[in-house]
Amino acid sequence: DTQFTQITAAVTRSKGAPFTIEKAQIRAPKADEVLVKIVATGMCHTDMIVRDQYYPVPLPAILGHEGSGVVEAVGPLVKNIAVGDHVVLTYGYCSQCNSCHTGHESYCQEFYPRNFGGGDMEGKSAIQDAKGEPLHDHFFAQSSFSTYALSLESNTIKVSKKAPLELLGPLGCGIQTGAGAVINSLKVSPGSSFVTFGAGAVGLSAVLAAQVAGATTIIAVDVVPSRLELAKELGATHVINSKEENAVERVKEITGNGAKFALESTGIPAVLRQGIDALGSLGTIGVVGAPALGTDASFDVNDLLLNGKSIRGVVEGDSTTKIFIPQLVELYLQGRFAFDKLVKFYAFEDINQAAEDSEKGITLKPIIRIS
Ligand code: NAD
Ligand code: ZN
Structure with missing residues (x-):
């Protein structure tokens, strides 16, 4: 029997609709999956254009793709990430195509289905809403507008515990771009x-x-x-x-x-x-x-x-994420990459305010504190 963790997530129910905060549940990690307790998540313009369906990600869905958090559980095939690690989540890629083999993961042949497909590569969701209906997820192989997210080992980047974890999520997309x-x-x-x-x-x-x-x-x-x-x-x-x-x-x-x-x-x-x-x-x-x-x-x-x-x-700054994201963290710790000056923090229940402030240009990079 699959085990489930109770979660709270911000759901996009229809085109352009405000995020609704709902109770839901997420299944346990399998194979090379990682369950991450999300500490905070950046909000990026790409979340808004998907909410507004410029990119037709199927709805209802949980968006969010700049998550940072602590590893809660790992699937049996995960090798280099352990419970308690601090991680930044980035985009999904297959690790098997020519682009991935040459370190150009952001041009992965499966980039679109893995990041915008609304489910895993079989089209299945890992999350059910309070009525037991599936919610589209795996957005950027994470769906981080949620207290817990399922990622893969490949897009889960271990980072230094010296850096403030709640700040680091945007390194996974907008900042690394x-x-x-x-x-x-x-x-x-x-x-x-x-x-x-x-x-x-x-x-x-x-x-x-x-x-x-x-x-x-x-x-x-x-x-x-x-x-x-x-x-x-x-x-x-x-x-x-x-x-x-x-x-x-x-x-x-x-x-x-x-x-x-x-x-x-x-x-x-x-x-x-x-x-x-x-x-x-x-x-x-x-x-x-x-x-x-x-x-x-x-x-x-x-x-x-x-x-x-x-x-x-x-795409995504041509970043080989396992190398580039820790480099950006190190530059930040040395005072040479002050991306914290772009950021404003919001409580989870104020996620719609964060979106509005971002669209009005009041806030450059909102970060939603999740837990
Ligand atoms: P943003 O809204 O913070 O920045 C866009 C900026 O453009 C704003 O400061 C705005 O004032 C300015 N602008 C608007 N009209 C202008 C004009 N006529 N002349 C000059 N400036 C003008 O968005 P962002 O988070 O910085 O993202 C920027 C873009 O990059 C978005 O389109 C986003 O979807 C995209 N993006 C792409 C990737 C990728 O991998 N290629 C990754 C992340 C984001
Ligand atoms: Zn983005």
């Missing part, structure tokens, strides 16, 4: 210029990482003055309010010719165009902002080819 885009994908080099279009949680993590990488010109473009202020505090050498100024012209002025490296983190096609236009010769733009599936964008073909520009899609 911005930081990894700069360090792993673009490979921003010492002395170079870097511009982020969008100074949200992802863009500002990129600003922090650009300093770690040694960029000497770091530009943040946004339309919200408070975000630009924070960007300066976090180390941007220049900020541009693109509502008031022509961002492309300003970037060219500041850098001389155009930026060597850029990041698009707004998900707006017109802003992607600005980013491509703002590159100098042989410049590269990383694209992380996610519009609705099927969205087109445009660029000037001759500008791209004559200047040798590159456009590069980036």
Whole structure:
């Protein structure tokens, strides 16, 4: 007989609906699964776009994909994670395809079903609501808007007990996306210029990482003055309010010719165009902002080819998670990656307030305290 643990979870019942806090139950871990008592979970723009069904994850579902917590139980095949370990949960991947074999897990051939499928790889859910009906789960191989979550050993990252566990969840998605885009994908080099279009949680993590990488010109473009202020505090050498100024012209002025490296983190096609236009010769733009599936964008073909520009899609900062997330924790502990300045904590019952504050731009990176 399968054993169940009683849980409290924030459920998304229908498209765009507020989260409802409900009692439910989750089954025990099997095989290589890990049951994690969630301490806190970040909330990311991707939770909102799935709540609003830009990505058609089946509902009702438990979202949440930046969980951190303590290992409560492990399945019989789990080798390197033990009860009591502090862990950060990240996205799911298969470990078996060519991308995974070469350390590029975020391009796993099973990325979509493992993270957005709404169940395990057989389509089954591990959670039942109070009426015994299944709730879609396994969102990003975790569903962390819940007091307990089931992950796999592969996406469960053991972290140092010296770091404050309740802060670390966003390293599993939004923060590693911005930081990894700069360090792993673009490979921003010492002395170079870097511009982020969008100074949200992802863009500002990129600003922090650009300093770690040694960029000497770091530009943040946004339309919200408070975000630009924070960007300066976090180390941007220049900020541009693109509502008031022509961002492309300003970037060219500041850098001389155009930026060597850029990041698009707004998900707006017109802003992607600005980013491509703002590159100098042989410049590269990383694209992380996610519009609705099927969205087109445009660029000037001759500008791209004559200047040798590159456009590069980036998932989850190209992070090899078992290596990169502990590195970010170490940089934080050394005072070189102050992502805590992006964060505001909320109680679990205030999860809808957190979503609203995030969407209004009042809060950059909400973290929901779960237990
Ligand atoms: P966010 O909402 O905090 O940040 C977006 C920022 O863009 C905001 O500061 C907003 O003011 C700014 N913005 C809006 N319109 C603008 C404009 N016209 N010009 C300049 N700036 C503008 O969101 P986030 O959490 O930082 O996430 C950013 C994007 O990255 C989202 O689309 C999210 O879904 C996506 N994302 C992608 C991945 C990935 O792996 N590719 C991972 C996490 C998040
Ligand atoms: Zn995310």
